[in-house]
Amino acid sequence: MNICKTKDYEELSRRAAAILAAQVILKPNCVLGLATGSSPVGMYENLVKQYKNGELDFSQVTSVNLDEYKGLGPDHPQSYRKFMDSNLFDHVNIDKTRTFVPNGLEPDSDKACKDYDCLIAQTGGVDLQLLGLGNNGHIGFNEPADAFACGTHCVELTPSTIEANKRFFESEDEVPRYAYTMGIRSIMCAKKILLIVSGKAKAEALKAVLCGPVTPKVPGSVLQLHPDVAVVADEEALSLL
Numbered sequence: 116m117n118i119c120k121t122k123d124y125e126e127l128s129r130r131a132a133a134i135l136a137a138q139v140i141l142k143p144n145c146v147l148g149l150a151t152g153s154s155p156v157g158m159y160e161n162l163v164k165q166y167k168n169g170e171l172d173f174s175q176v177t178s179v180n181l182d183e184y185k186g187l188g189p190d191h192p193q194s195y196r197k198f199m200d201s202n203l204f205d206h207v208n209i210d211k212t213r214t215f216v217p218n219g220l221e222p223d224s225d226k227a228c229k230d231y232d233c234l235i236a237q238t239g240g241v242d243l244q245l246l247g248l249g250n251n252g253h254i255g256f257n258e259p260a261d262a263f264a265c266g267t268h269c270v271e272l273t274p275s276t277i278e279a280n281k282r283f284f285e286s287e288d289e290v291p292r293y294a295y296t297m298g299i300r301s302i303m304c305a306k307k308i309l310l311i312v313s314g315k316a317k318a319e320a321l322k323a324v325l326c327g328p329v330t331p332k333v334p335g336s337v338l339q340l341h342p343d344v345a346v347v348a349d350e351e352a353l354s355l356l
């Protein structure tokens with residue numbers, strides 16, 4: 116693992132954007148695995164800036180997102196499709212027909228997950244997978260469990276994830292209880308992984324991910340087994356190491 120320690124979130128966002136931009140420049144028709152949440156917002160801002168300055172071209176890029184809340188459609192303000200449109204896709208020249216997010220409106224979980232796995236396979240595989248880290252060590256919505264999940268699956272969100280995500284909703288009751296997420300195997304199949312982590316609240320989880328045993332109780336710990344991981348984390352997130 117390659118660990119880059121940044122002073123703060125701003126520097127983290129610049130460093131992470133530089134890695135993602137390098138991927139797009141070196142392989143213009145790459146497949147990007149993307150994430151939502153607070154962690155990548157600054158990184159996406161930097162990428163939009165670089166696109167507007169004429170430094171980046173997304174026209175041949177394909178993207179697959181990690182996850183989507185079950186029950187939320189593309190028009191819901193808190194859906195991850197909406198997040199991606201507002202934070203990145205609407206501001207760059209990516210072909211939106213090649214940007215994919217699990218179908219939150221598909222009520223049949225098996226179908227939604229199988230369809231998404233087929234779609235990922237059809238892209239030819241992810242070149243660079245971006246990940247944030249949950250306070251409980253989750254990656255994607257792979258919550259702490261007794262075993263690592265393989266492909267895309269439907270998860271029941273843990274109370275700690277519901278608590279962490281309620282800030283985006285009017286009330287805790289409105290946070291969906293289920294989500295479709297890429298599995299650990301899908302994530303581990305990416306050629307390269309970029310994990311971004313910011314803030315003191317993540318310090319314990321990041322320490323467990325980087326230095327603890329590899330265990331499904333800390334899903335991110337599996338990244339210790341991936342051959343090409345870049346971790347970009349700020350001083351606060353790395354404060355326990």
Ligand code: F6R
Pocket residue numbers: 149150151152153154155181182246247248249250253254255256
């Ligand atoms: C988002 C995702 C989640 C988040 C994680 C951290 O697509 O899959 O694993 O990356 O919950 O969220 P933030 O960045 O909001 O702290």
